[in-house]
Amino acid sequence: MQPTEAQLLERRIWRHFSKGLTQYGLLEEGDRILIGLSGGKDSLALLELMARRARIYRPRISLAALHVRMTNIAYESDTAYLESFAAACGVPLIVRETSFDASTDTRKSPCFLCSWNRRKMLFTVAQEGGFNKIALGHHQDDILHTTLLNLTFQGQFSTMPARLQMRKFPLTIIRPLCMVHESDLKAWAALQGYRRQKKLCPYETDSHRTDIKEIFGQIEQLNPEARHSIWNALEHEGKLVE
Numbered sequence: 001m002q003p004t005e006a007q008l009l010e011r012r013i014w015r016h017f018s019k020g021l022t023q024y025g026l027l028e029e030g031d032r033i034l035i036g037l038s039g040g041k042d043s044l045a046l047l048e049l050m051a052r053r054a055r056i057y058r059p060r061i062s063l064a065a066l067h068v069r070m071t072n073i074a075y076e077s078d079t080a081y082l083e084s085f086a087a088a089c090g091v092p093l094i095v096r097e098t099s100f101d102a103s104t105d106t107r108k109s110p111c112f113l114c115s116w117n118r119r120k121m122l123f124t125v126a127q128e129g130g131f132n133k134i135a136l137g138h139h140q141d142d143i144l145h146t147t148l149l150n151l152t153f154q155g156q157f158s159t160m161p162a163r164l165q166m167r168k169f170p171l172t173i174i175r176p177l178c179m180v181h182e183s184d185l186k187a188w189a190a191l192q193g194y195r196r197q198k199k200l201c202p203y204e205t206d207s208h209r210t211d212i213k214e215i216f217g218q219i220e221q222l223n224p225e226a227r228h229s230i231w232n233a234l235e236h237e238g239k240l241v242e
Contacts (some may be wrong), residue, residue: 006191034126035134042177045189046136065091067093100116134171141213144159153208158238162178162241
């Protein structure tokens with residue numbers, strides 16, 4: 001019997017997920033991993049896949065998830081849904097609140113300040129809870145888009161690495177979806193019926209990331225292998241593990 005499209009999709013996601021874990025050494029015996037759960041499709045898929053991986057005997061890992069509510073930004077996260085989703089995956093969910101004042105640092109965009117404060121909360125909770133790793137839901141497209149952003153606006157060939165050992169904290173950032181394509185995650189989210197968050201962020205269109213995403217799509221139309229070429233260049237220059 002031929003596998004269905006859904007089965008092929010699941011196999012492809014799991015294969016890319018597993019390859020990323022192995023190729024970049026993201027998991028080690030005894031890891032205590034805190035998953036950043038924003039409520040978007042990527043973080044929901046990350047939680048689901050990591051929970052599935054945790055049921056495999058070696059290496060033995062333990063998981064928890066953290067959802068950070070930014071109280072000064074007008075968007076709603078369905079915390080009850082996230083709690084039930086995490087519970088169904090067998091992963092405890094921690095919910096924290098924080099905020100920032102955009103008027104105190106006009107040199108940085110609200111998007112940067114929001115991201116920085118969320119990350120700060122992740123570090124705080126991870127250290128309080130004795131976690132040694134933080135898992136974020138960035139997929140391969142995010143990493144490639146960041147590469148183009150850094151080249152265009154900073155003049156640097158750099159990106160978000162799949163594995164990053166923090167210098168100031170005894171923590172390692174890992175991105176287990178680093179080899180998974182965004183298109184597959186979109187299809188998987190629809191198939192699984194992930195509930196969309198009621199996001200009403202007033203700063204959502206202030207970033208260049210949407211523009212770069214469109215440009216990357218045009219590059220892939222010119223050369224369907226561009227994704228692999230850029231990824232291979234990142235690997236060659238050692239930019240995916242730091």
